[in-house]
Amino acid sequence: MQPLATLKALAAAVALSAPLAQAVEPIAPIEPPTGVNSAKAAIGKQLFFDPRLSKSGFLSCNSCHNLSMGGSDNLPSSIGHGWQQGPINSPTVLNARYNVAQFWDGRAGDLQEQAAGPIANPKEMAMPHDLALEVIASIPGYLEAFAAAYGDEAVTLERVTETIAEFERTLVTPGAPFDRWLQGDEAALSDDEKAGYALFKDSGCTACHNGPAVGGGMFQKMGLVRPYETDNPAQGRYALTGKESDRMVFKVPTLRNVELTYPYFHDGGAETLDEAVRVMGRLQLGREFSDSEVAQLVAFLKSLTGELPQFALPVLPPSAPDTPRPNPYGP
Amino acid sequence: MQPLATLKALAAAVALSAPLAQAVEPIAPIEPPTGVNSAKAAIGKQLFFDPRLSKSGFLSCNSCHNLSMGGSDNLPSSIGHGWQQGPINSPTVLNARYNVAQFWDGRAGDLQEQAAGPIANPKEMAMPHDLALEVIASIPGYLEAFAAAYGDEAVTLERVTETIAEFERTLVTPGAPFDRWLQGDEAALSDDEKAGYALFKDSGCTACHNGPAVGGGMFQKMGLVRPYETDNPAQGRYALTGKESDRMVFKVPTLRNVELTYPYFHDGGAETLDEAVRVMGRLQLGREFSDSEVAQLVAFLKSLTGELPQFALPVLPPSAPDTPRPNPYGP
Numbered sequence: 001m002q003p004l005a006t007l008k009a010l011a012a013a014v015a016l017s018a019p020l021a022q023a024v025e026p027i028a029p030i031e032p033p034t035g036v037n038s039a040k041a042a043i044g045k046q047l048f049f050d051p052r053l054s055k056s057g058f059l060s061c062n063s064c065h066n067l068s069m070g071g072s073d074n075l076p077s078s079i080g081h082g083w084q085q086g087p088i089n090s091p092t093v094l095n096a097r098y099n100v101a102q103f104w105d106g107r108a109g110d111l112q113e114q115a116a117g118p119i120a121n122p123k124e125m126a127m128p129h130d131l132a133l134e135v136i137a138s139i140p141g142y143l144e145a146f147a148a149a150y151g152d153e154a155v156t157l158e159r160v161t162e163t164i165a166e167f168e169r170t171l172v173t174p175g176a177p178f179d180r181w182l183q184g185d186e187a188a189l190s191d192d193e194k195a196g197y198a199l200f201k202d203s204g205c206t207a208c209h210n211g212p213a214v215g216g217g218m219f220q221k222m223g224l225v226r227p228y229e230t231d232n233p234a235q236g237r238y239a240l241t242g243k244e245s246d247r248m249v250f251k252v253p254t255l256r257n258v259e260l261t262y263p264y265f266h267d268g269g270a271e272t273l274d275e276a277v278r279v280m281g282r283l284q285l286g287r288e289f290s291d292s293e294v295a296q297l298v299a300f301l302k303s304l305t306g307e308l309p310q311f312a313l314p315v316l317p318p319s320a321p322d323t324p325r326p327n328p329y330g331p
Numbered sequence: 332m333q334p335l336a337t338l339k340a341l342a343a344a345v346a347l348s349a350p351l352a353q354a355v356e357p358i359a360p361i362e363p364p365t366g367v368n369s370a371k372a373a374i375g376k377q378l379f380f381d382p383r384l385s386k387s388g389f390l391s392c393n394s395c396h397n398l399s400m401g402g403s404d405n406l407p408s409s410i411g412h413g414w415q416q417g418p419i420n421s422p423t424v425l426n427a428r429y430n431v432a433q434f435w436d437g438r439a440g441d442l443q444e445q446a447a448g449p450i451a452n453p454k455e456m457a458m459p460h461d462l463a464l465e466v467i468a469s470i471p472g473y474l475e476a477f478a479a480a481y482g483d484e485a486v487t488l489e490r491v492t493e494t495i496a497e498f499e500r501t502l503v504t505p506g507a508p509f510d511r512w513l514q515g516d517e518a519a520l521s522d523d524e525k526a527g528y529a530l531f532k533d534s535g536c537t538a539c540h541n542g543p544a545v546g547g548g549m550f551q552k553m554g555l556v557r558p559y560e561t562d563n564p565a566q567g568r569y570a571l572t573g574k575e576s577d578r579m580v581f582k583v584p585t586l587r588n589v590e591l592t593y594p595y596f597h598d599g600g601a602e603t604l605d606e607a608v609r610v611m612g613r614l615q616l617g618r619e620f621s622d623s624e625v626a627q628l629v630a631f632l633k634s635l636t637g638e639l640p641q642f643a644l645p646v647l648p649p650s651a652p653d654t655p656r657p658n659p660y661g662p
Contacts, residue, residue: 082414
């Protein structure tokens with residue numbers, strides 16, 4: 001082959017490989033939801049906002065996974081029935097469909113399994129499942145909706161959690177500046193944001209924070225290089241497995257919309273992104289980021305804020321005269 | 332004048348007076364909002380949904396005036412900071428612009444004055460006004476919005492309450508079947524609903540429940556003919572005026588969307604419309620409605636459910652690193 005032909009072949013190969021180069025980035029764009037069962041998702045949206053799923057009639061899924069606030073409650077740990085202090089920071093519901101498992105310790109396999117937990121948890125919504133189902137089944141508007149979605153009016157825990165999960169699958173946030181850049185729009189990121197992403201990769205953050213959700217895909221020890229100091233008693237997956245190697249091993253949280261989901265970590269121990277980045281560097285990477293590095297990393301992280309789901313505030317079907325009434329103050 | 336001419340003149344007069352006949356109904360249709368300052372209302376919508384106006388960071392205006400639930404919380408009395416039991420039933424914010432004054436005892440003259448109350452009330456949101464303003468003024472997204480609406484970034488209590496009130500002025504519910512009937516659509520009401528309305532007028536309910544909001548326009552004693560028995564200590568306007576004649580005198584609540592705003596009365600003492608109608612008949616009118624009368628009155632009352640405000644769930648601007656953090660559990 002002559003030198004010129006070699007050069008031409010090389011140029012052609014480079015041109016061909018441009019899409020491939022993009023494909024090897026450790027982060028993939030968030031895709032708009034597809035294949036949603038809209039009848040089920042519509043029920044799930046109402047149930048997500050319905051405080052009648054709680055004993056008090058006051059707490060809904062949206063109380064702690066507030067879709068006005070990045071799908072979280074922006075509190076170190078959540079407030080449950082009777083103003084009980086929850087044990088752990090409320091993870092965002094946004095892009096939760098990408099999580100390998102649900103809850104910080106991964107004890108629920110998927111969104112549907114997760115949805116059942118807080119309803120009945122005496123420290124959260126404190127509503128026995130049987131009573132929750134009785135309430136829903138007494139509300140004519142829900143019965144009509146279930147009949148339309150499933151062909152009959154039966155209100156079962158499986159259907160209730162399936163519809164909530166179907167709604168939650170719609171809660172994705174495409175269109176972040178970072179995703180637009182991933183998809184080829186060079187101007188979507190500033191130089192600082194690009195430098196922050198380069199540093200994010202080079203420092204090894206992407207070992208855990210990768211995939212479309214920039215996290216959520218694996219479990220990792222909190223305090224890999226140095227131990228994490230906290231008063232919070234949560235021990236991560238150790239509580240499930242009893243294995244010493246699972247102590248302080250939590251699901252890696254998504255960094256999508258992390259600008260909105262403060263405070264950070266399973267105990268809500270870091271109030272700002274700046275603080276969270278420094279602690280992560282120190283504890284997980286054994287590295288002390290400089291002020292300018294922190295600023296670049298934070299700039300990159302803020303570029304992960306996507307378009308939040310836009311939908312009309314759901315209007316809930318009213319209770320009927322025989323609907324069991326809430327019990328906010330009683331035993 | 333010849334007989335035929337007389338008949339023609341009479342027919343013309345009747346045709347001309349049809350609008351007049353309608354005008355003498357004691358209830359007027361709800362009109363869509365007009366003259367709204369959309370920049371201010373947009374801020375007010377965010378603030379209405381923003382739990383950062385509470386000490387805990389957990390309670391917003393929407394917690395107790397839930398726009399998914401008829402603008403109320405459907406609890407006998409509301410839950411405040413630290414799960415304190417509120418003293419009174421949360422009145423709906425829907426069509427509250429028509430109220431002669433705000434709160435059950437009318438102690439606030441208008442929506443703007445009302446909005447300041449629950450924020451600072453230690454039993455409700457428990458947030459000192461100074462701190463609430465400091466929080467809002469620390470949030471870049473709010474500063475931009477205030478600058479756009481007012482020409483400068485100053486965050487004052489007057490502006491905060493003005494924007495909330497401006498949003499609340501949009502919370503009206505036109506298009507109820509009853510209003511469509513008022514406006515000439517004979518088919519908008521069933522025979523039972525029409526009979527219920529006739530009974531509503533003939534029994535004297537419209538002496539208090541009149542105007543566009545079917546209430547809200549005056550004060551009246553709860554227990555006019557027979558005393559109202561309740562454990563609730565509220566004494567109505569007596570608390571403001573000290574006058575014996577104001578004891579148990581409350582603002583007449585709106586009956587718009589009353590199907591959605593259970594339980595009823597200032598103490599939430601009646602769980603169903605059926606019960607509320609019977610108690611009202613007995614205590615205010617000295618009349619025992621029959622079962623079929625109750626059914627007709629309830630049918631009429633349900634025809635007052637209008638089109639609830641439809642808007643996208645607001646997305647709140649995130650806190651900044653220096654935003655004062657919520658204090659849900661501390662002193």
